[in-house]
Each structure stands twice: as C-alpha cells, then as structure tokens.
Amino acid sequence: MQNFKSNLPKNITAETEAKTEISKSSSLPNDSEDTDAKPFVFKQKAVNRHYEPTTQPTKVFALGGLEEIGKNTYVVEYGNEIIIIDAGVKFPDASLLGVSAVIPDYSYLKENQHKIKALFITHGHEDHIGGIQYLVKDVHIPVIYAPELGAALIRDRLKEAKLQDKTVVKDYKADDRWRSSNLKVSFAALNHSIPDAFGILIETPNGNIFTTGDYKFDWTPLGHYTEINKLAAIGDAGVELLLADSTNAEVEGYTPGEKGIIDNIDKLFLKAPGRIFITTFASNVHRIQYIIEAAHKNGRKIVILGRSIERIIKIIRQMGHLKISEKEFIKPIDVQKYKPNEVIVLTTGSQGEPMAALSRIANNRHPQINIQPTDTVIFSSSPIPGNKADVENLVNRLTRVGAKVIENSPQHKIHTSGHASQEEQKLLFTLLRPNYFLPMHGEFRMLKKHIETGESVNLEKGHGFLLANGDQLELLGGKAKVGKRVEAEAVYIDGKDATAQASNVIRERDILSRDGLMAVVVSIDSQTNKLLSAPKIISRGSFYVRESANIIAESINIVTNTVLEILNSPKPTFGAIKQGIKSSLSPYIFNTKRRNPLIIPVILNKKSDVSNDTQNRNNNGNTSNNGNNGNNNNNNDRSTNSSTNNKPTSSATRTKGTSGEGKANNSAKSTSSNKNQTTTKKSKDTLTSKPLAIR
Ligand SMILES: [Zn+2]
Ligand SMILES: [Zn+2]
Numbered sequence: 077m078q079n080f081k082s083n084l085p086k087n088i089t090a091e092t093e094a095k096t097e098i099s100k101s102s103s104l105p106n107d108s109e110d111t112d113a114k115p116f117v118f119k120q121k122a123v124n125r126h127y128e129p130t131t132q133p134t135k136v137f138a139l140g141g142l143e144e145i146g147k148n149t150y151v152v153e154y155g156n157e158i159i160i161i162d163a164g165v166k167f168p169d170a171s172l173l174g175v176s177a178v179i180p181d182y183s184y185l186k187e188n189q190h191k192i193k194a195l196f197i198t199h200g201h202e203d204h205i206g207g208i209q210y211l212v213k214d215v216h217i218p219v220i221y222a223p224e225l226g227a228a229l230i231r232d233r234l235k236e237a238k239l240q241d242k243t244v245v246k247d248y249k250a251d252d253r254w255r256s257s258n259l260k261v262s263f264a265a266l267n268h269s270i271p272d273a274f275g276i277l278i279e280t281p282n283g284n285i286f287t288t289g290d291y292k293f294d295w296t297p298l299g300h301y302t303e304i305n306k307l308a309a310i311g312d313a314g315v316e317l318l319l320a321d322s323t324n325a326e327v328e329g330y331t332p333g334e335k336g337i338i339d340n341i342d343k344l345f346l347k348a349p350g351r352i353f354i355t356t357f358a359s360n361v362h363r364i365q366y367i368i369e370a371a372h373k374n375g376r377k378i379v380i381l382g383r384s385i386e387r388i389i390k391i392i393r394q395m396g397h398l399k400i401s402e403k404e405f406i407k408p409i410d411v412q413k414y415k416p417n418e419v420i421v422l423t424t425g426s427q428g429e430p431m432a433a434l435s436r437i438a439n440n441r442h443p444q445i446n447i448q449p450t451d452t453v454i455f456s457s458s459p460i461p462g463n464k465a466d467v468e469n470l471v472n473r474l475t476r477v478g479a480k481v482i483e484n485s486p487q488h489k490i491h492t493s494g495h496a497s498q499e500e501q502k503l504l505f506t507l508l509r510p511n512y513f514l515p516m517h518g519e520f521r522m523l524k525k526h527i528e529t530g531e532s533v534n535l536e537k538g539h540g541f542l543l544a545n546g547d548q549l550e551l552l553g554g555k556a557k558v559g560k561r562v563e564a565e566a567v568y569i570d571g572k573d574a575t576a577q578a579s580n581v582i583r584e585r586d587i588l589s590r591d592g593l594m595a596v597v598v599s600i601d602s603q604t605n606k607l608l609s610a611p612k613i614i615s616r617g618s619f620y621v622r623e624s625a626n627i628i629a630e631s632i633n634i635v636t637n638t639v640l641e642i643l644n645s646p647k648p649t650f651g652a653i654k655q656g657i658k659s660s661l662s663p664y665i666f667n668t669k670r671r672n673p674l675i676i677p678v679i680l681n682k683k684s685d686v687s688n689d690t691q692n693r694n695n696n697g698n699t700s701n702n703g704n705n706g707n708n709n710n711n712n713d714r715s716t717n718s719s720t721n722n723k724p725t726s727s728a729t730r731t732k733g734t735s736g737e738g739k740a741n742n743s744a745k746s747t748s749s750n751k752n753q754t755t756t757k758k759s760k761d762t763l764t765s766k767p768l769a770i771r
Contacts, residue, residue: 095762104180118555123315125314125316127281127282127283130552131552132154133154133551134283135152135154135549135550136150136514136548137150137546137562138151138543138547139184139185139564140207141516141517142164144519144542145515146167146178147165147166147179147180147203147206148161148163148164148204149162149180149207149211150202152259153191154280154282155258157193157257158185158193158258159193159195159261160192160217161197162196162197162204163211164203164696165177165178165179165207166179175569175570179210180564180567181564181567183566184562192218194219194256195208195217196221196287197221197226197274197630198274198290199270200226200270205229206234208230210569212242216243217741218244219244219245220245220246222245223263224272224395224396225272225391231245231393248274257569258281259280259485260499261276261279262277262279263277267297267300268292268293268495269359269493270356270362270494271300271362271397274466280551282551284310284315284317285551286319286517287320288319288320288504290517291495292331292493292494292495293331293333294335297333298335300361300708304507307508310508317528318508318513319516320513320515320517321516321518322518322525324522325522326525327497327498328497331497332489332604334363334366336488336492337363337492338367338370340489341366341454341456341490342370345376348452349452351416351419351450351451352425352454353582354456355426356422356426357426358387361392364385364388364422365398367422368400372400376420377404377418377420378400378406379406379407379419382433385422387426404634408443408445409444411444411622416448426455428463428465428466428469429466438474447479449478450478451478453474455467455483456484456492457491458491501526501529502529505529505533510535511556512539512551513526513535513539514543515542527540528582539556541556544564546562546563548561588674590618590672591617591671591674592617593616593618593674593676593679594614594616594661595613596612596613596657596661597680598677598678600653601681601682605646607640610636611632618673624669634661635661637660638656638657638661639657641656653677657677661675673750
C-alpha cells in the first residue's frame with residue numbers, strides 16, 4: 077500500500093513529462109495541439125430546460141429587497157395567478173426621523189388581489205416576515221405557507237396585532253409540494269442563522285425559478301443540513317431564473333460554520349471568573365439556543381434582557397426546541413441572590429443601540445443590573461457598518477467600568493454571518509446552472525458583484541439582471557427581458573400609521589430638521605373680510621430673526637399683500653389664504669436665505685363664537701391647535717414661544733414615541749392631515765377669539 081501511494085505521483089509526473097516531450101518534438105497541425113491543451117475537459121450533461129408553448133410571459137419582480145437589505149417581497153405572476161415570496165419589513169436608519177418601520181407599497185398587490193394564490197415564506201426573519209401584518213390589513217392573502225418556526229413567529233405577531241382572522245397560516249415541511257393551475261412550488265432546505273430556512277422552487281410554463289431566500293452552506297450546521305441533493309436535482313431539471321442572496325457578495329472565501337463559533341463561546345464561558353454578559357442578534361436563533369444550552373451546562377442561571385430575544389425564546393420553548401426548565405431562567409432583580417459565576421445575562425444591544433439593555437447597563441441606567449469589575453462581556457456579533465461608532469463607544473464605557481470585553485476577532489472567532497460568501501455562491505451556480513440570474517437581498521454594489529461571481533462560474537454574459545424594486549422581468553420561451561415597472565416605493569410607518577400620511581409626516585420632519593419652520597400668524601375678520609393687524613412671522617430653526625429684520629419686514633409685506641388680495645377677491649376662503657401665504661413666501665425665503673422651511677400659516681379669525689363652534693366641529697381634530705393659537709392671539713409673545721419651542725428641536729432629534737414626537741407631530745401633521753391628537757387642556761372660555769382653520 078505504502079509503495080503504491082508513493083509511486084503514484086511519480087508515475088504520473090513521468091507520463092506528463094513524456095507527453096510534453098512528444099508535443100514539443102512533433103510538428104503536429106494546430107487543431108490537434110488544441111485538443112492536447114485541454115486534456116481534462118470532458119462533455120458534461122447538458123441542461124435541458126423545458127418550456128411550455130405559451131404566449132404569456134412569467135413575470136418576476138421585487139416590491140422590496142433590491143438595492144437594499146430589508147423588506148424582501150418578491151412576486152411571481154403568470155396569467156391570472158400570483159404567488160408572493162416573503163413579505164418583509166425594513167428597519168429605518170437615523171435619517172428617517174421617528175419612523176418605526178419601512179414596508180413596500182402594496183398597491184400592485186391590492187389592485188391584483190383576485191390573482192393572489194398564496195404567500196410563501198422562506199424563513200422567519202423580520203426582513204422576510206415583518207411586513208405580513210401590514211400586508212394582510214390591506215390585501216387579501218388567502219393563505220400563508222411558512223416553515224414551522226417562521227409560521228409560529230407569524231402567528232404570534234398576527235395575534236399580537238389582532239389580525240389572526242385576516243388570513244390562514246400553514247406550516248410546510250421540506251418535502252411538501254403545492255400547485256395551482258399554472259404554478260408548482262416545492263422546497264429545499266438551506267443553512268442560515270435561523271432554523272427552518274428554505275429555498276423555494278417555482279415551476280412555471282416559462283421555466284423554473286429558484287429563489288434561495290437567505291442562505292449559506294454550513295457543513296457542520298447547528299440545525300438541519302442543506303439538501304444539496306435536491307439542489308443538484310433542481311439544477312439538472314433546469315433553472316431558468318435564479319434569485320439569490322447577495323448580502324456577502326463582496327466577501328471572499330467561505331462563511332465560517334456555526335459549530336466552531338459555539339465551541340469558542342463555550343471555551344470563553346469556562347474561563348470567565350465572574351458574571352457573563354453575552355449579546356448577539358435576536359435573529360440568530362441557533363446561536364441563542366446554543367448559548368442558553370452552554371450556559372446551563374456550565375451551571376449558570378440565565379437572565380434574558382430585551383424583548384426581541386425574549387420573544388424568540390418564548391416561541392422556541394413553546395415548540396419544544398429548548399428543553400431547559402423554566403427555573404433556570406431568573407429575573408434581573410434576582411441576580412443578587414446568586415454568586416457571580418452562577419449567572420449569565422443574554423442581552424440585546426450588540427449594535428450599541430442607546431435604548432437597548434446593554435447600553436443602559438453600561439451607562440448605569442438599568443434599574444436592576446450594573447457592571448462590576450469581574451464581569452466578562454462577550455459580543456457574539458459584528459457591528460453593522462453604520463453602527464461602528466456606537467459599538468466602540470459602548471465597548472469603551474464597559475471597559476472603563478472594569479469589565480473584560482471580548483469582541484469577534486481572529487483570536488476570538490465568536491461570530492459568523494448567516495449569508496453565503498463568494499465561494500459558496502459559486503457552489504450554488506455550479507449546482508443550479510441558471511439560464512438567467514437576478515441577484516437580490518443586497519445593496520446595488522453587492523448585486524453587481526454577485527453577477528460577476530456568477531459569470532466567473534457559468535452564467536452567460538448579459539444573463540444577469542441588475543434591477544430595482546418594481547422592475548418586472550419577463551420570461552417567455554427561454555428568453556428574458558425587462559418589462560414595465562410597477563409601483564414599488566417605500567412606505568414609512570410612523571407608530572401604527574402606515575398610510576401615505578405617515579410619509580408626509582416624515583417628509584415634513586425632514587424639512588424641519590434641515591430648514592426649520594416658519595409660522596405665519598394672520599389675524600382676520602371673516603365677516604368683513606379685513607386683515608386686523610400686521611401678520612406675525614415666527615421662525616424656528618430656519619434663520620436667526622434678530623439678524624434678519626429686513627427679511628422679516630419684507631416677509632410681512634409679502635404676506636400682507638397676498639392676504640389682502642385674497643380677502644378682496646370675490647370668494648375668499650381659508651384654503652386660498654393658506655395656499656397664498658405658502659406660495660408667495662416660499663420663493664422669497666429661498667431666494668434670500670437658500671432655505672425651504674416648513675411654512676405654517678395660522679389664521680386667527682375674529683368672528684362670533686357661535687359660528688366658530690360650528691366650524692370647530694367641522695374641523696374635528698384641530699382643537700389642540702385651536703387652543704394654542706387662540707392663546708397666541710391673547711398673549712402673543714409668550715404663547716408663540718411655548719408652542720414653537722418644542723417643534724423644530726424635538727423633531728430633529730429622533731425621539732420615538734415620546735412627548736417630543738407627539739408635539740412635533742402636531743405641528744407637522746397640521747399641515748397635511750387632520751389626525752392630530754387632541755391634547756388641549758386649556759379652557760376655551762379664556763379665548764377672546766378662535767381660529768377657524770389652521771394651516
Ligand atoms: Zn434571514
Ligand atoms: Zn434576509
């Protein structure tokens with residue numbers, strides 16, 4: 077055996093040398109030299125793609141998920157049938173003031189809801205299921221098919237939003253199949269950072285479409301194995317269009333496996349002398365599960381901090397995936413009852429989010445837990461690019477208090493991505509050999525790189541499509557082309573309001589944060605159509621009034637002329653006055669100050685109280701502003717200060733759900749909607765006049 081092994085390479089070398097000798101010495105014609113140059117190329121089985129005779133294209137498009145990471149929502153349409161893959165949400169960055177979530181515009185689905193057969197979910201992450209509660213409110217979705225864990229998470233969320241009657245949520249398993257008149261759906265398990273992650277195959281008359289959802293190839297996974305046999309079979313049967321996860325398209329090599337990460341965390345647990353704090357993404361369900369098991373194995377009681385982690389633990393326990401008794405989990409207040417080396421705290425806040433538990437602890441603002449010098453804080457995470465500074469800040473604060481902080485590094489490999497890197501993406505192309513490719517789940521540069529990776533394997537040049545949300549890709553008889561666009565703008569959710577009004581509010585907050593606000597108070601008598609006094613201009617966050625006396629004077633002039641002109645017109649209305657003030661003042665301010673402040677005309681009308689009350693009732697919802705503005709009239713200086721002080725500043729800072737936002741809303745919303753909260757406590761009796769309308 078030994079001899080044979082050592083002889084083999086030698087023989088081969090000898091043979092190769094001999095061959096080289098021959099080709100060098102002989103003067104064979106060119107073509108036979110060519111055959112010699114590619115000795116290892118053999119004919120591989122061709123892909124035989126199958127198309128049915130049809131004149132109708134299969135349309136594929138994203139309502140969310142292209143040129144972004146978040147709100148994944150993909151649509152496959154053939155004839156009068158639509159299926160949707162995933163319905164995700166995106167969490168806003170700091171530029172979206174006060175926005176709690178971003179979802180796609182569902183108007184295409186609403187208009188075509190009679191065609192919708194089902195929504196299929198690849199896995200239970202928020203960027204794939206978080207939009208469902210908004211989607212089902214608007215659009216009739218007859219049934220949602222989701223893998224077991226995803227389905228449990230969706231049911232939990234729908235129940236919380238009291239929407240469980242709006243649709244039916246069914247589990248699917250790896251070998252389930254679904255079909256409608258023209259479309260067939262089946263599944264292939266892939267690896268990801270959450271159990272139950274599937275790629276979905278959609279067979280259509282114009283060829284098969286495979287979408288990966290989020291995936292990586294992990295050969296020592298913590299959960300199920302990738303069904304690589306299925307992927308190979310799907311490739312053999314012919315893939316017309318591949319949609320694949322581009323998150324790590326720019327990352328070379330392979331994504332390290334989860335098992336090694338958990339082993340390393342386990343070793344750190346053994347070394348920690350005192351309490352352990354560990355933070356990770358709530359989305360990394362596998363890791364949370366194994367961290368808890370490792371903690372339990374090391375004889376530590378577990379404290380959970382953070383709603384998102386609590387929720388996931390509740391669900392995996394209900395499903396029987398976490399067989400650890402209730403009494404191993406303790407409340408934060410009971411930490412004192414145990415020795416430091418008997419406690420582990422699993423917490424949110426790995427991104428340095430100021431409101432998350434870990435930041436509060438580091439800042440000594442947590443009611444029950446603070447950091448002690450013997451504590452070890454483990455970041456089983458990596459900072460998302462925009463959060464780097466926040467995370468560094470947090471690490472500094474923790475270190476200053478004396479904690480030992482361990483972050484993911486080449487020495488301590490305690491985090492890995494849930495997404496495939498370039499070599500895994502190449503493997504996917506090798507297995508599936510798609511005719512066309514639509515990279516998804518990534519920023520523009522990632523999508524672009526992903527096409528290059530595909531082309532380096534087997535994707536034909538020109539067969540990769542760089543599309544934006546709303547661009548339709550039409551497949552017909554083996555050809556793909558870009559068709560019409562559908563509406564796919566982002567919709568901002570402000571609190572519970574998911575209407576276009578919320579988008580207006582965001583736009584106004586944006587203006588406020590950049591260019592400030594100008595309130596124009598005009599006092600008129602609507603019975604005699606007279607202007608009662610010179611208009612007042614209040615500027616906040618736009619420019620400094622004292623240094624701009626001439627601008628204010630000219631603004632007053634402009635407003636006076638505009639209002640007089642409208643009052644003297646045959647049919648003056650409040651709407652016309654408001655509009656007139658805005659459209660005459662706005663260009664002047666822009667020309668002189670290069671600013672576009674939010675202009676809020678406030679009309680105070682001195683008219684008999686009886687008719688005012690009727691007006692007030694008609695203008696339902698404006699009461700709080702009425703109260704304020706009535707007060708303005710009484711005691712102009714003081715009350716304008718109090719009513720405007722909180723406006724530009726509070727809307728510029730991103731205070732979600734605080735009173736600051738409520739006030740900012742009042743000012744911002746009054747220009748766009750009548751949905752103001754009625755917060756007035758002022759007695760109307762003290763008002764000598766009441767405004768009719770506020771704009
Ligand atoms: Zn995911
Ligand atoms: Zn995702």
